[in-house]
Each structure stands twice: as C-alpha cells, then as structure tokens.
Amino acid sequence: MTAKILAVLHEKGGVGKTTVAMTLAASMAEQGHSVMVADCDFQGSALAWANAAPAEKPFPATVLDFSGMGQHLHEEIYRHIETYDFIVLDCPPSVHSLSNHSAVLISDLVIVPFSPSPTDFWSLHGLKPLILGAKAVNQDVQAVLLPNRLMRTSLSSSILDTLSQFDMPILQSRLSSRVAYQEAAISGGSLMSLGHSAKVAAKEMNALCAEVLTLLGLAHHD
DSSP: OOOEEEEEOOSSSSSOHHHHHHHHHHHHHHTTOOEEEEEOSTTOHHHHHHHTSOTTSOOSSEEEEOTTOGGGHHHHHHTTTTTOSEEEEEOOSOTTOHHHHHHHHHOSEEEEEEOSSHHHHHHHTTHHHHHHHHHTTOTTOEEEEEEOSBOSSHHHHHHHHHHTTSSSOBOSOOOBOOHHHHHHHHHTSOSGGGGGGGHHHHHHHHHHHHHHHHHTTOOOOO
C-alpha cells in the first residue's frame, strides 16, 4: 500500500507539534509499521530529537529534512509514499507557510494539537480557512483537534467545553502535561524506550495511535 500521510499542524509554536509527531511516529514504528517523519520546520526540532539518539539505539522511525520545500513539499513527499506505511509531517508554525498548504493538500489526516490556553484557542480560527481550502482539492482529508499538555484545572475544562462548539472533531485521546515527553526528546527515543517511568505517557500515546489508525480505516496491531 502507499503511505498514509499525517500532518501535525498549528499556526503557532509551543503547542507540542514536534512532540506529538515524534512520539506518535515512534509508537507506530514500535508496532511494526515503517514510518518516516518529515521535518518541515526550519527549526529542525524533529531532526535534533532523532540526532540525540545513541548510535546503538537509533530513533525507531526515519527522520528526514524537508524544510525549505515550500509549495513543492508534496512533490518531495510523493517520492517516498511507496517506501513507508506512514509519513508524519512535522509542520512549521505558520498558517501562511507554503509548506503547510502543500502538506494539507496531500494529507489523509491533519492533527491539530493544542494546549488548554486562550491563545491556542484563538489561533485555531486561523487554521479553518487553510483546511477548508484544501478540502476543495483533497476532499478526503480529515482534520481533528488533539487536546495536549492537559492539566486538571478549571481553565482546561472550560476551554475543552468551548471547543465542543468548534466545527472540527475533537479526538477522544488526551495527552497530559508529563515530564516523560521531554525526557523522550532529550534521549532521542520513544516513550516506550524510557521504561516504567514513562508507562502512563506511553499508554496515552498508544491510545492516540489506535484512534488514528481507526480514523484511517486501518486495523490496530497490538
């Protein structure tokens, strides 16, 4: 089969795009899928994550540099769709980026992570025209919201309640604010590679992985 393409996208930085892209890609790879992460951001955070891995224990997914591709991103990604089961696009933080427009045009699923803050909520509105415009060409693309870095506060609950009125589906999966996600980046590995200390975070990510596979109409491999 040709690769399913997932874009992790938001118009602002600091929402955990790279963390979601890398830990999701790692979870899929550890379940036996061949996965590539396309680092589309000039900051190169996904590449830095993979490069932090020790030589004897490399990051479980392939991570390649696709920054600077702009409107030609889709052409470069298509060169790899016969090689992998999944391609995860770690997109730059700009709704006006040509790379982001190109990414949405070729994606099967757009995942929009957001933390429960007013600024994240306000910036979501800027993504709607981008996704709606892409749907005119790529009618099958799905776009979903992923609650990320959640804490047990009344503000988190209030914003999640407000998002239920937003015309973009919210994933059932929830990612909490946990040190394990930062530890995975520092070690250049996956949540699973951290062992017992990241057990709860790994369970969250595996649940997200299962939900993503279900949305894509694929069986989940335990």
